Amino acid sequence: EAEVAQSPRYKITEKSQAVAFWCDPISGHATLYWYRQILGQGPELLVQFQDESVVDDSQLPKDRFSAERLKGVDSTLKIQPAELGDSAMYLCASSPRGTQYFGPGTRLTVL
């Protein structure tokens, strides 16, 4: 069964450093999402792509976060510089339409 792939699974970094996360969606899924989940809360959308275009990045802190999906397939989310409050689970999801399928996530710890 096809799955959304994410790497790394865990990342520990010091504040002010740069970090990057990678996501490979299910083949054929045109829509890709990056969510952030803080413990005890539901996931919140950071950015949504339709193919290579950003559809919604209204909740993305653009002073430090960036996301790209250059060829409309895999995607990278970057944080520079990382802050203590960025510690969270970063989830990638993809969708053909409607239901979104999530990857295993990247657990980021900023020290």
Place this chain on the structure above:
Amino acid sequence: DQQVKQNSPSLSVQEGRISILNCDYTNSMFDYFLWYKKYPAEGPTFLISISSIKDKNEDGRFTVFLNKSAKHLSLHIVPSQPGDSAVYFCAALGGTSYGKLTFGQGTILTVHP
């Protein structure tokens, strides 16, 4: 503004009994609802969904009920199994944000043997 709410942070159920997880929403533009299950250190796994044109959808042990007038949905798990112990998230699609899932805070379900 929490548009999707799961007011019960946790639920404890005996194995074999029914688990009922509840979810309320405020945005009348939501037209598609989903339930996800999440284990620690893993991503959410899709369980079951329901369109706003229906009031019930069933898949094996899982049934989702939608009451549009009350803006309320519930997930029933019968019979509950210890492996069902996880965090359950209710999520909604629709409104002005195309494709964006709005999640509730989650309910921790514990099924005791």
